[in-house]
Amino acid sequence: MLKTGKRHLYLFWSLLTLLAITLPVPTQAQFADFGLSEKAPVEKLAAKGYLSLDKVQPGSQFEIAVVVEIAKGWHVNANPAKEGLIATEVTLPEVAYLVFGEVVYPAGDVLKLGSIGEAPVYHDTITIGIQADLNQTAPIGPSTLDFQLQYQACDDAQCLLPETLNFSIPIEVVGIEGTVQRINEAIFADIEFGAPLGTAADEGSLQRALSGGQVWLAFLLVFAGGILTSLTPCVYPLIPITVSIFGANESAGLFKSFLLSVVYVIGIVVMYSILGVAVASTGAVFGQIMANPWVVGFISLILVTLGLSMFGVFEIRLPSAVQNRLNTVGGAGFAGAFAMGTVAGVIAAPCTGPALAVVLTYIATTGSLFLGFWLMFTYALGIGLLFIGIGTFSGLLSALPRSGGWMYILENIFGIAIITMALYFLKDVFPVLQNFLQNSLPFFAIAGGLVLIGLCLGKLTQRFSGIPARVKFQKACGLLLAVIGAYMFVGGIQQPAGPQLNWVYDEAEGFEIAKRENRLVMLDFYASWCAACNELDHQTYSDSAVAARLDDYVNVKLDFTRTSEITKALTEKYQIPGLPVVIFLNAERTVLKRFTGFVNAEDMLSILDEIENNAQ
Incomplete structure (x- = not known):
């Protein structure tokens, strides 16, 4: 009996030794995966997140890329996965000030899986894209976004239990004065994002065209916005400037007037585009520059000076040497037109409206200075279209008789418009010019009365030069009333109609x-x-x-x-x-x-x- 027991014990150890020797390597690996080996488990998958911008500003949109590296010999199910299989999926963090768009998963490679049949899977390295919209309430400063990645790893012999991988992405939120630029462009190049998230309620069709990839529509809307801007009151002071530059050149033919007008508008376009890109690239707010009291004061001083010269208070004349040089045929004349166009671009800058504000915001948040430059170039061309027409045909004024009160009437009306716009620009610097404005019929009736009285007293058929002192005083009072009335009308329209809050x-x-x-x-x-x-x-x-x-x-x-x-x-x-x-x-x-x-x-x-x- 004892001998039989020893024989059985010997047989047991012999079989155990044989089993250890002949056990297949893949089976050992499976034991390792289930924690039955002292060998450390192999990481089947790693994930790392990247942002499309180095910093993010409140109110901006950006993209997130999740790069997933899958261990050699392993694969995970694609998204969407074959029916019955567990898809690889990113779980987005719940952040109050962040709105996520659709998660963009890459297409999987088709793999034949025994009795299951063909199924899409991921292997090696994949990149998952996520669109995000940071709202205006986001706190300034660095933080992290905590994501999760659910997946099920498989190899040719087995599938492990589903797992969840946690990973974080650092993000830095900066204010509107901060600068941002695009980064990791190679990582985002192959992600096919759809239309970006919807924007806030106050952003119009231009923003939707930009964000939706309809670049041609964006350019069309910007050009139309420029044309509409050229019809606003604060562009009026440029009309007499344009007429004085081109209409005074009696020897210029129609074609040359057209070329000079184009060069003049190119000056506006170049100045506008350079200013806009410079402001956007530094992260500054364009409106803040134009609201600077020194900038507003300088522009207003120019306008008042031009207006007084229209009234005939004094003459603005260049030195004869400079005037002769600008009037010469050839490059000097075009250079003068270009220089005056750049000055006109500065004067027109306060007319920028919501369309240009959207473009500048788009540049600042995406870093697309190239696209932004050409959008603003197009916007300025829209503004300049009016001046191309005025400059081209202003030479016809030379065919009209120079004598007569009609020319003085035209100059006086232009002078009233120019000084009115100077007051309009100054209203944000001096609150007293703003506080009494109203958007009501009685207010406009008073404004209209002042304009009519002013025009009657203003002696529009005469200029200040060469008239008696008593008439000068009457004319000055009349023009002052006309300017005040015109300002009340222009400024009152800008005020909200209806009840006023205290x-x-x-x-x-x-x-x-x-x-x-x-x-x-x-x-x-x-x-x-x-x-x-x-x-x-x-x-x-x-x-x-x-x-x-x-x-x-x-x-x-x-x-x-x-x-x-x-x-x-x-x-x-x-x-x-x-x-x-x-x-x-x-x-x-x-x-x-x-x-x-x-x-x-x-x-x-x-x-x-x-x-x-x-x-x-």
């Missing part, structure tokens, strides 16, 4: 009133160059229902048109990344609601309902 323009004063009267506070952060801010004034705050509800609030309007120590402190205090921003608070400065961008009257009423319901 604004407080100091933060501390607003909260003092709120504490004293136990009222809620609305802080409105705005700037004169902010198109969406103007839409809030004209379409939302002017609504009678909204105005009636906001009458119970302390409404504080904080001007960010120009950067100052006060605006810097408010920016840091309230984390203002862009404009407009509206914040509702109680008297203890507790934030009740905050939104960025334009909202219409209906949405504003819903916001007020939410605030008041929560406050009860």
Whole structure:
């Protein structure tokens, strides 16, 4: 019996030794995968994320690429996967200030899997694309985005249990004064993104054309926007300048006038494009430059000087040597036209509207300076189309008789228009010019009366030079009344129609009133160059229902048109990344609601309902 037991023990150890020797290598690997070996498990998959921009600004769109490296000999199921198989899928983080678009998965390679049949799979290295939209409330500073990747790894012999891989992507959010540029272009080159995410409600068809890849439509809209801009009042001062440059050259034929006009417009185009690209590339806000008091003052001084010369107060003449050089046939004449065009481009700069603001934002957020340059080039061509026509046919003025009061009438009207625009530019520098403006019929009736009285007293058929002192005084009074009336009309149109809110323009004063009267506070952060801010004034705050509800609030309007120590402190205090921003608070400065961008009257009423319901 003992001998039989020893024989069985010997047989057991012999079989165990034989099993260890003959066990297939793949089976050992499987044991390793299930933790039955001391050997460390092999990583089947690794993931790393990349951004399309080195920094991201609030309100901008960007892309994310997830590069997945799959170990040799292994594969994961594609997305979409064959029915019944587990697809590889990225789980997006839940971030309040970030909106993700559709995740773009690459096409898989078809692999025949035994009884399952053909199925799409990924192997080696794949890149997954994600579009993202950072809203205006995003906090400034560095942070991380935490993603997850679900997958099931398989080889030729087995499939492991589904796993989840965690990985993070660093992101840095900078303010509107920061600079951004595109990076990792080689990684994003092969990702076929669809149309970008929808943008905010205040962005129009131009933004949708840009973001949707319809470049031809974007150029068409920009060109149309330039033509419409050329019809706005602040371009009027350029008309007499154009006439004076080309109409005074009596010897120029129609063709040469056309060429000079084209060169003149090219000067506008070049100046405009260079200014726009320079501003966008440095991350600055174009409107802030044009809101600088020194810039506005310089432009207004030029306009007043031109206007007074139109009245005949004095003559603006170049030195004879310079005048003779500019009047010579050939390159000098064209050089003079180009130089005057660049000056005209500066004067026309305040006419930039929402279309150009969208283009500049697009450049700043994508870094596409090349596309942005040509879009602004097209915009300026649209502005210049009017001046090509004026410059081409202005030479015909030389065929008209020079004597007679009709020419003086034309010059006086142009002078009134030019000085009116100087006052219009100065209204954002001197609040007294802004505060009395209204958008109402009685106000316009007064303005019209002043213009009519001014034209009657203004002696438009005469110039200041060569008339008696008494007539000069009468003419000066008449022209002054005409300018004031014209300014009231032009400035009044820009004001919101309907009810007017009672604004407080100091933060501390607003909260003092709120504490004293136990009222809620609305802080409105705005700037004169902010198109969406103007839409809030004209379409939302002017609504009678909204105005009636906001009458119970302390409404504080904080001007960010120009950067100052006060605006810097408010920016840091309230984390203002862009404009407009509206914040509702109680008297203890507790934030009740905050939104960025334009909202219409209906949405504003819903916001007020939410605030008041929560406050009860």
